[in-house]
Amino acid sequence: xxxxxxxxxxxxxxxxxxxxxxxxxxxxxxxxxxxxxxxxxxxxxxxxxxxxxxxxxxxxxxxxxxxxxxxxxxxxxxxxxxxxxxxxxxxxxxxxxxxxxxxxxxxxxxxxxxxxxxxxxxxxxxxxxxxxxxxxxxxxxxxxxxxxxxxxxxxxxxxxxxxxxxxxxxxxxxxxxxxxx
Numbered sequence: 001x002x003x004x005x006x007x008x009x010x011x012x013x014x015x016x017x018x019x020x021x022x023x024x025x026x027x028x029x030x031x032x033x034x035x036x037x038x039x040x041x042x043x044x045x046x047x048x049x050x051x052x053x054x055x056x057x058x059x060x061x062x063x064x065x066x067x068x069x070x071x072x073x074x075x076x077x078x079x080x081x082x083x084x085x086x087x088x089x090x091x092x093x094x095x096x097x098x099x100x101x102x103x104x105x106x107x108x109x110x111x112x113x114x115x116x117x118x119x120x121x122x123x124x125x126x127x128x129x130x131x132x133x134x135x136x137x138x139x140x141x142x143x144x145x146x147x148x149x150x151x152x153x154x155x156x157x158x159x160x161x162x163x164x165x166x167x168x169x170x171x172x173x174x175x176x177x178x179x180x181x
Contacts, residue, residue: 081177
């Protein structure tokens with residue numbers, strides 16, 4: 001992974017870990033179920049698998065993996081697990097700052113459907129801040145209140161294009177990766 005790609009990876013991981021929400025005004029109340037799920041997720045060990053289709057013709061989709069365990073975040077980079085400088089507590093704090101600083105924020109309950117056989121409620125979400133605009137969907141398990149899946153379109157407002165990301169979350173048998181530095 002080149003040094004140029006690392007900021008994209010960091011932005012993508014923040015988007016993955018901190019589900020964004022919204023519409024043309026700041027409606028925090030409509031996003032309470034999504035915020036509650038994100039908060040619960042930050043206190044839970046999980047393994048996230050993210051796919052970002054490439055914008056280049058013939059290019060391969062980028063695959064990202066993140067494990068959150070024991071209060072730490074680990075990212076799979078260049079075939080090796082590395083400890084992220086941003087732990088789960090810092091991610092939770094960042095999410096609160098994103099909510100506070102959002103210019104627009106809203107969510108809407110869309111439907112019920114299953115993810116891998118697990119019943120879930122699907123919410124649309126939209127948020128805007130100084131640098132980005134994010135639209136997506138989040139699937140929240142009805143039994144546990146945990147995020148099972150997200151689909152996110154993140155636009156960089158300063159002409160950086162749009163990135164589409166799909167993330168699946170697993171919560172069973174999650175441990176810190178062996179040998180992570």
